[in-house]
Amino acid sequence: MGFVWVSQFECASCGAREATTRLEYDDLGYAVCPGCGRNGKPAPKQVAGQ
Numbered sequence: 001m002g003f004v005w006v007s008q009f010e011c012a013s014c015g016a017r018e019a020t021t022r023l024e025y026d027d028l029g030y031a032v033c034p035g036c037g038r039n040g041k042p043a044p045k046q047v048a049g050q
Ligand SMILES: [Zn+2]
Pocket: 011, 012, 013, 014, 015, 016, 033, 034, 035, 036, 037, 038
């Protein structure tokens, strides 16, 4: 069994998830959401307890 870790992009706008290898990127290198077309930085992790 093989397991390949693929980092995922999660859109901060619509919540769509996609493997980063399947995304398109804009001129600044930001991933473009396949769902809503919005580009953005990877969503920061939410810290529990805040
Ligand atoms: Zn989106």
